[in-house]
Amino acid sequence: LADVPDIPNEPWLDSLEEKELERLRKRLSSLREAVSRLRAAASSEEPVSAAELERER
Amino acid sequence: MSPGELAFASIGAVRELLARRELSALELTRLQLERAESIAGLNAFISVFAESALEEARRRDDGMKRGEGLGLLHGIPVTAKDIVWSKGQRTTSGSRIAKDFVPDRDAPALARLRAEGAVLLGKTNLHEFAYGVSNVNPHYGPARNPWDRNRISGGSSGGSAVALAAGVGYASIGTDTGGSIRIPSSLCGTVGLKPTYGAVPRDGVTPLSWSLDHVGPMARRVEDVALFFAIMAEKTIELTLPAGSSPLEGLRVGLHERHFFENLSPEVDESVRRALFGMEQLGAELVELDIPEIELQAACRNAIAFAEASSYHEEDIKTRPEDYGEDTRELLRLGLLIPATDYIAALRARRRIVRAFRRAFEAIEVLVAPATPSPAPPIGATHLENADELRYGLIRLVGPFNATGFPALALPCGMSRDGRPIGLQIASSPGREAELLRVALAFQESQSSADWSRRRPAV
Numbered sequence: 027l028a029d030v031p032d033i034p035n036e037p038w039l040d041s042l043e044e045k046e047l048e049r050l051r052k053r054l055s056s057l058r059e060a061v062s063r064l065r066a067a068a069s070s071e072e073p074v075s076a077a078e079l080e081r082e083r
Numbered sequence: 084m085s086p087g088e089l090a091f092a093s094i095g096a097v098r099e100l101l102a103r104r105e106l107s108a109l110e111l112t113r114l115q116l117e118r119a120e121s122i123a124g125l126n127a128f129i130s131v132f133a134e135s136a137l138e139e140a141r142r143r144d145d146g147m148k149r150g151e152g153l154g155l156l157h158g159i160p161v162t163a164k165d166i167v168w169s170k171g172q173r174t175t176s177g178s179r180i181a182k183d184f185v186p187d188r189d190a191p192a193l194a195r196l197r198a199e200g201a202v203l204l205g206k207t208n209l210h211e212f213a214y215g216v217s218n219v220n221p222h223y224g225p226a227r228n229p230w231d232r233n234r235i236s237g238g239s240s241g242g243s244a245v246a247l248a249a250g251v252g253y254a255s256i257g258t259d260t261g262g263s264i265r266i267p268s269s270l271c272g273t274v275g276l277k278p279t280y281g282a283v284p285r286d287g288v289t290p291l292s293w294s295l296d297h298v299g300p301m302a303r304r305v306e307d308v309a310l311f312f313a314i315m316a317e318k319t320i321e322l323t324l325p326a327g328s329s330p331l332e333g334l335r336v337g338l339h340e341r342h343f344f345e346n347l348s349p350e351v352d353e354s355v356r357r358a359l360f361g362m363e364q365l366g367a368e369l370v371e372l373d374i375p376e377i378e379l380q381a382a383c384r385n386a387i388a389f390a391e392a393s394s395y396h397e398e399d400i401k402t403r404p405e406d407y408g409e410d411t412r413e414l415l416r417l418g419l420l421i422p423a424t425d426y427i428a429a430l431r432a433r434r435r436i437v438r439a440f441r442r443a444f445e446a447i448e449v450l451v452a453p454a455t456p457s458p459a460p461p462i463g464a465t466h467l468e469n470a471d472e473l474r475y476g477l478i479r480l481v482g483p484f485n486a487t488g489f490p491a492l493a494l495p496c497g498m499s500r501d502g503r504p505i506g507l508q509i510a511s512s513p514g515r516e517a518e519l520l521r522v523a524l525a526f527q528e529s530q531s532s533a534d535w536s537r538r539r540p541a542v
Contacts, residue, residue: 067432
């Protein structure tokens with residue numbers, strides 16, 4: 027998963043087969059790309075946690 | 084009333100029979116258990132508790148003979164998704180990992196139903212750990228759609244919707260993290276409410292993603308969903324509609340073309356637009372709106388759900404991954420790799436999305452949209468008939484209300500030419516379930532003479 031930035035080299039990843047790694051890489055890459063757009067859109071917001079969300083309701 | 088009619092009657096009608104002693108809780112429970120056995124091939128249940136259900140029913144009858152007051156669900160057989168804890172009864176979460184888990188207490192949502200006299204028939208099938216939308220469960224078999232058993236029920240509360248559509252149980256407890264009450268309700272032709280976030284306690288329900296999980300009612304009719312919700316949430320719900328032909332007079336109904344009406348199966352598009360036209364005839368005013376932030380919700384929801392689910396399963400997914408089904412295993416591994424900063428970015432984005440929804444709902448009382456973009460696909464299909472990838476497609480119209488915590492309900496609004504139910508979704512602002520339920524009831528009543536609304540699956 028070296029081409030996906032900021033991913034730690036977790037030991038359990040070594041036990042995965044090549045095709046499993048490939049699927050994981052694709053999904054992670056696409057998710058992280060989508061999150062980078064989120065980051066730009068919400069840079070001035072405070073995070074809202076589960077407990078806070080419930081209080082707000 | 085014939086056994087067939089009794090199986091599909093409303094809770095109110097059955098309660099009346101019980102109160103007049105024309106039917107005992109024991110007789111009713113026996114009929115329901117026989118019916119549950121007759122639909123075993125649909126895999127609606129993971130556990131049927133025949134002995135304890137009969138015992139509970141006997142206790143209800145004894146209580147009545149002693150002149151004890153009748154609870155709102157006195158002697159009514161119900162079911163619960165097998166992720167809801169039931170005291171002394173195994174609760175598998177649809178998994179091999181938790182196959183022997185026996186809780187030492189009831190979830191409060193279930194305890195409240197029992198306190199009103201409900202009889203728990205059994206625990207229903209679900210997508211493993213509620214982490215998926217097909218309900219093709221590798222450990223307990225696929226929950227099969229009663230309208231066509233070669234098609235999926237949808238999930239993750241699929242077994243609950245299957246049982247209801249087949250006339251087993253008068254209501255069920257479901258959970259909804261990314262549409263898991265509304266998707267199977269849409270695909271099986273039943274009614275399901277995802278309440279406001281936190282309105283029904285999540286305590287005693289095995290979590291999938293704490294900040295997106297909702298517990299809610301499923302039934303065949305809006306009024307039964309309303310009753311179940313009122314009990315589970317300890318609220319009073321006034322369902323009376325104004326007399327006359329315009330029960331929705333003055334109601335502003337939001338229509339969000341972008342996102343909710345893009346790339347639908349033609350029959351879904353047609354049925355939902357017909358439903359909107361029908362609401363106009365009942366007095367509602369359609370208001371077009373656009374919430375640009377809706378584009379952020381999928382990534383927001385995914386980052387939160389993946390990270391929170393993997394946090395809960397961290398030890399098991401690392402030490403015994405082979406005990407999970409393939410799709411659940413892959414999602415849990417994915418969640419282990421999400422950096423904390425991405426998770427926080429999603430929590431920050433959620434605030435912006437919630438604020439945008441709040442602003443938009445100032446101009447409307449409810450938003451109406453399809454619940455799923457297509458009717459039920461075949462078991463094993465990777466895509467819906469509108470070409471959406473299965474998981475993405477089934478979540479994309481219901482997911483926004485998990486990200487925001489706004490209440491949303493799915494109910495039938497038609498049927499495809501080949502006899503598959505089509506679901507409508509109605510959403511409202513936080514805490515406005517009563518209004519949402521009244522709109523749904525008015526729509527349901529307006530459809531009571533439609534041919535599709537009188538059909539039942541041949542099971």
